[in-house]
Amino acid sequence: MSTTPQAIPYTEAAVPKKRWLSRQNWERIVSVVILLPSILALGLFVYVFIGWTGFISLTAWNSAAPDFTFVGMQNYARLFIGSGTDAIRFRYDIRNEVGFLVLFVGGCIVIGFLLATLLDRKIRGEGIFRSIFLFPMAISFIVTGVAWRWILTPGDPNTGWIGVNLLFTNLGLDFLRNGWFTAPTVVYFHPETGVGQLLTNIGLGFLATPDFGYAVAMTSIVVAAGWQMSGYTMALYLAGIRSIPDDLREAARVDGASEWQIYRHVIIPLLRPVTLTVVVILAHIALKIFDLVYSMTGGVSAGFATDVPALNMWKTTFDATKFAQGASIAIILLLMVGVLIIPYLIWQTRSEEH
């Protein structure tokens, strides 16, 4: 970027032409001045408040009256250690969050990619289909949550089936009926059989508990969130596929590759940056998910089978006025998002430098 300054021989004649600031320095100063307000605002409203939240999480401020007594990691310990209600609920939150993260991101990628490849066939009315698949993204999660709650409310054999269960009943597919987001089932390795026993034997028995299982009720949230976001994933993939030059496909065809082989060895590898972007975007949505769960189940169904950390954080802070406890959940949530985003940012900065 910078050019090595040439030594200008000092002459009387050169003086009047010399600017007190070189154009380059001037531009640099202007850019700093222009950026300064947003840097300051960002610093204050993001980083100072992150620091403040971190500080609060180490205090005893667990009622409406601020109390800044330092209590160390006590608020964190309450979330992880012991069999108290707070710990149980938080362990369930993490379990649900991980299950949701994996299925939601995975599901969106598979469906989004499939839709994108289908649309790439240059079918007639592509624009219409694209809009149809993209539209759910324009809806707020709150609306999605309410709509899917209505669709997936299970009903009861005595008071009548509702929604999808009613549809299944009318189609004679009774075996497909289930409790959806009210299902209390948690799938996990049972400590006395198979993998669970193996885990117990090698001293990893704690993995063979419901805390490390998958709450089936979470599937309903995955369906609703996937419905909303797979169209967006499709759009990203479609843009990615379209940006692959046709020459590459042609070359592969000339070499006698089948369509499947073209996808397997040409397109999918070239889409890797898109996939990474999709993963990061969807994963941080998944980690921060709040409004969808709030409107769909409130998090309380089937003994916190659909509760997530963000919801717990909000309830703890504003309903129960346990500010320090809520701050500790916020910090854990931040760390979880950080684990995901920071490697991505590093990767992105590096690839920009190249």
Add this chain to the structure above:
Amino acid sequence: MKKFVYVLLVAAMLLATIGTAAAAPNSAVTCDQTYTVTAGDWLSKVADKFLGNVKAYWAIMWATNQKNAEDSSYAKVTNPDALEVGQKLCIPSQADAEAFLKDFDPTSATGLAKLFPQGAKGRLIVASWWTNGGEFAGLNQMFEMFKKQNPDVEIVNAAVAGGAGTNFKGQLLSQLLGGVAPDVFQLHAGWEADTYNPGVLIVPVDDVYKRNNLESVFPATLLAMLKFKDHYWGVPVNIHRSNVLWYNKALLDKAGVTPPTNWDEFFAAADKLKAAGIQPVALGGKDGFELQHTFEDILAGSMTADEYAGLWTGKTSWKSDKVTNALNTFKKYITYANADHDALTWAAATQLLIDGKAAFNIMGDWANGQFVSANFTDYGWAPVPGTKGTFVALSDSFALPAKAPDVANANLWLDLAGSKPAQEAFNKQKGSICARTDCDYSSFNAYLQSAAKDWTVDAIVPSVTHGAAATPSWATKGYADAIVLFATTGDVAAAQAALVQAATDAGFAQ
């Protein structure tokens, strides 16, 4: 040019004299001097500079607001912490300031009202979560009454939608913490006051009680419930009952069942209904309070009223066998409920009763409003089994923020809220009963008439789910979460241990 400046100066001086001459005769306060706020000023600094006393900022606020009523060039200071550059302040004389401060009490409602000139004007900001249906209609009735009494006050309805104030409370709390306040706001009477750091974010309204003689018209048990840290923090406008067992008469007749009075009778009746192919119980859970609500009523029915009230004051141990029994009863109760209870709101569960799809439902008496608006008449009610003679109560009240912009108007509203005509008008619309015991119920519906009768004779105990019995952290976290887990696991021992822990966390060692 010079001439012009002189003319302007003379004109300005003349105008100034006219201005003072016109204002002077009505002036109750004389300003020793005036001061214009510059950047970096705060009121106590100004007070220290001119009056030699940081606490005299109240006197400056008082004098400036009095002046403002006559001469709008003076500022109206509604929040002593938030001065704006350019505001013109009136500094009273040392003697006037001392006279004002001598009997000024910043921790009381009437005290704060003195900071503002008398004579209702300006605005009244009323914050609540009453946005639709009967409660909205009731609030509007109160607005109309207020307008008639104080035609010059503009009422601002700052309502936020959301059942039981779920959205309202978080928003209000962050506003209050940030120093922005409405004039009055809705508060569940009792321990919910603790949410707002009583004494800091909200101030006592004892004066309102005194001057309206409210202590003689509210039942003693309600007064005890309202009193928190030895003060009243809100003026109650209504009473709801939590422990009501609603039933669909036609379904009970069909199965040949009579309304049960204890749990044995209830489960016998439920079995009969089941045998007749009728869903015995409709239950909700989606809004996160229905299960806790049901359990508090079962709890109140498993012990005497005093013992139940003692659970929340440390007098009764949560380790008691009676709590165990209540948990077992609740567990059994759930087995008779619709399987999808976690997906239904309380209103959807009530709808099952209206639709004739379920026979019993435990819910507060706001359910009555739903029966009425659905034009459904074939329903009956009884106290939740075991709670005859006990009235599990919750009450909406109006509280006064410490930084209410217009405390004078807020006081007028609180006077109205406690009055008989306002309570009669409001509650008839809302479908609740008066907190006062002297209301005329002749034009209320049958349920409300029966509730009003019970209100005067029953033992009144506070509802925990609706903010009356315990701190928010105990009610909405410790107690609430334990019940959510229990409803799914059915583990009585674990649930009782969690409830004991919740009480211990709240400061009541078991």
